[in-house]
Amino acid sequence: MTMDADFNPPAGVAEQLAPDLRRILAPNPSPMTWRGTNTYIVGHGQVALIDPGPAIPAHFDAIMSATKGEVITAILVTHSHTDHSPLARPLAEATGAPVMAYGDSTAGRSEVMADLVARGLTGGGEGIDAGFRPDRILQDNEDITGPDWTLQALWTPGHIGNHLCFAWGDVLFTGDHVMGWASSLVSPPDGDLTQFMASCARLAARDDAIYHSGHGAPITQPAKRIQWLINHRQSREAQILAALGDRPASVATLTKQVYTDTPPALIPAAQRNVFAHLIDLTTRKRIKPLKTLSQDSEFIRL
Numbered sequence: 001m002t003m004d005a006d007f008n009p010p011a012g013v014a015e016q017l018a019p020d021l022r023r024i025l026a027p028n029p030s031p032m033t034w035r036g037t038n039t040y041i042v043g044h045g046q047v048a049l050i051d052p053g054p055a056i057p058a059h060f061d062a063i064m065s066a067t068k069g070e071v072i073t074a075i076l077v078t079h080s081h082t083d084h085s086p087l088a089r090p091l092a093e094a095t096g097a098p099v100m101a102y103g104d105s106t107a108g109r110s111e112v113m114a115d116l117v118a119r120g121l122t123g124g125g126e127g128i129d130a131g132f133r134p135d136r137i138l139q140d141n142e143d144i145t146g147p148d149w150t151l152q153a154l155w156t157p158g159h160i161g162n163h164l165c166f167a168w169g170d171v172l173f174t175g176d177h178v179m180g181w182a183s184s185l186v187s188p189p190d191g192d193l194t195q196f197m198a199s200c201a202r203l204a205a206r207d208d209a210i211y212h213s214g215h216g217a218p219i220t221q222p223a224k225r226i227q228w229l230i231n232h233r234q235s236r237e238a239q240i241l242a243a244l245g246d247r248p249a250s251v252a253t254l255t256k257q258v259y260t261d262t263p264p265a266l267i268p269a270a271q272r273n274v275f276a277h278l279i280d281l282t283t284r285k286r287i288k289p290l291k292t293l294s295q296d297s298e299f300i301r302l
Contacts, residue, residue: 004181007217008035012058014066017218020044020149021171024062026053028083034181034215037083039063040173043149048074049097050151050166050173051214052087060087064094074144076151077101077134078175079163082127084214088134098135100144101162102153105132105190108161112283112293113189121189121295128160128190138164156203158196159184170209178203178225181216183232187272188295193233193280200230233277240277241286241301248290248298251275271295 009015011027026037039059040050049072053059072095077085080101088099102108105128109117138144140155144166152167159176166173176184177199186193204226211219219225236258243249243257251271259270275295281287282299289297 004034004216007181011036012062014041014062017212018171021168021212022066023212024059024066026059026083027056028054028059032185033083034179036215038212038214038216040212041066042151042168043146044070045148046071046073046146048072048076048144048146048149048151049091050076051078051084051175052091054083055086055090060090060094063087063091071095072097073146074151075099076144076153076164076166077132078165078173078177078214079160080105080129080132081160081176082129084175085129085132088132092135099133100136100138100153101132101134102155102164103134103137103162105130105160105162107137108155108157108163108195109189110157110161110192110195112194112279113161113192116189116279116293119292119294154202156199158186158192158199160190161192161195163199165203167206167208170207172203172206172208172211172222173213174203174211174219175214178211178219178222178229179213179216180211180219180225183229185269185273186276187269188276188279191272191276193276194283197230197233197280200226200233204230236273237277237281240274241281244287244299244301246301248300250298251278251295254278254299 011025014022022041024039028036037053042048138153142153144151154165156165156177211222255271255274
């Protein structure tokens, strides 16, 4: 984890990051959101809003104040966690702008995760905006245009199935897929590590100059950061495989062996992370569950 200690802008203030780019920090700091959610305004006059944020009246007021005299023509949502999407509908009703996203909170879910949900696995780690419904469903690689801007939607599932990044020239808005202050949470069944790693590979193949994420400061060395994420996950996988050894082990047992210094309050999140890796390793036929794939299974190496 890289704690972005110097990043501490005032909440509710529209800060100019570059020509035609402003950021407003929502007042929702937490261990999951760092200083809060970043809302971005792209363009001038007729603007796009990226990640409206949580349903906090003060943040709604800050966005409306920052865009006074302008027209919000598109409300773009990277994904439907409760710190990113709930303010989309109130802003759409106030401005008439359509809400655009990959789909609702189940969109993009893999068959493996859909099967786990059907057998009773519920979400964990981050709150899901279950009522989220976009007005316009964006396709992978689709362009959204304004008078002086074009944003391209890139489907990057993994943190959640409906996650999008938005490319603006050589700038990429990465939502929660890539952040500078911490690694992205991948918590089944909403998070899917197989999808996450594929999305990392997709971004690594690009040549972006800067990332603007959903939380934290701008990432000025995006290639280095995305490689760090890939290496971090590969290192964790190696630890889990080493802990699994030659005998069956459960998620709980493996978590204790891998996360030796983790505070008790964070053990459930650590178990979800281990389970995410075990699902991915099962999908890739490196291991298998002794019975049905579930968080209660024991796993063995192949």
